[in-house]
Amino acid sequence: MSRDDDLTAGHLQELRRGTVVLACLTRLRTPDYGYSLLESLDVLGIQVDANTLYPLLRRLEKQGLLVSEWDTAESRPRKFYRTSPAGDDLAALLTDDWDRLTASLHRLSEGQEP
């Protein structure tokens, strides 16, 4: 029973792995800071741990897909992230691929032969 649960969780994790990147790049077209991004993704049903998300944001920033700046206006400094033009292009490309995959999977499950 718990082995089946582990198996399911593992497959779900595999399937969702790349979607967090796409969600971040899409969502951060509007600038936001880390924890707020986490919560808004959670509300949308895209679950990701804080200790996964923060290193991911940093990695995307290193790859030039996000840009960041520190907002020091409030009581404590917060790091705001925003999707860069390169990140925007990648998000469009990934979205197209996602749509194509969704269509393909639907065709498969409806039993249509190519």
Added chain:
Amino acid sequence: MTSLTDRYIWAAVRTVPESERPDLELDIRDLIEGAVEARTATRHDPAAAERDALSELGDPERLAADYVDRPLTLIGPRYYLDWLRLLRTVLLIVVPLATVAVLVVQLLTTGSIGGAIGSAASTAITATVHIGFWTTLLFVVLERSGTTDGTVQWTVDRLPDVPDHDRGARLSEFIASLVFLGLFAGAIVWQQLRPAVRDGDGGAVPVLDPALWSFWIPWFLGLIAAEALFALWVYRRGWSWSSAAVNLLLGLAFAVPALLLWAGGRVLNPAFTGAVGWDPAVAAAGGWKAGGIVVAAVVIIAAWDVADGFLRAHRALAHPARRLSARR
């Protein structure tokens, strides 16, 4: 600032290079405070919220490793197979060689079998540990140095042969041959360097006639080396008519000179037979001469060895397709 958060941040940043620490500290502090804020906004008291948030973030070293892309494996999948292959190859080549070398050298220099075996075993263990450690260290450094093109590209040419199931059986014969040949060669050298027999003045007396060193002992030592190469050939390729023929030649090259030398009384050191008071030409009990027994033994063993080679060649060639039928 509360101490749990500070301790968490310190535990995380101390594992990354100095230059990255200030940046990482700001990031992690932002992360923790965001998480704490979200919790205090709903239900928790601040202390419980902090504890809860830090628990959720998990091991600080793992978090820091994620941040700086540090591998959390000693040797990752990129290098694991190369590491395994290299380690296996080096161990299989170096450890037996070093062990046999130490065994032979110790036997020749100290003459104590127990001590030699002890030294050889300790050498085998030391060599294994050193090779394991240094090879692994090399790959750990490679894994962390960030070079990407260090791995050997795999091609179909590297596919192994389908295992030859007779070969496993031949391995024990191969090892037995090498051990026997090594002992034989060692005995020849040993009886010259450290003779057990002393003459009346306490001088060393070799068993074999020292005059043989001018040609025949090097000839037989060369034959032993040739026999070792032949054993390797048979181990790798199996018995065939050509290996049986080579076996015949090697057998003749050994038996014919050995019998002629023995018949001419040129094998044993006259000083040795004198010192031990034994002459093979003199009849022993039952009317048999020891010399005749030696001749018979050499002839029988050589003939049996040659015939055995041809029998094995016949058997191997009668069942040529064992390779794939034995596959399971």
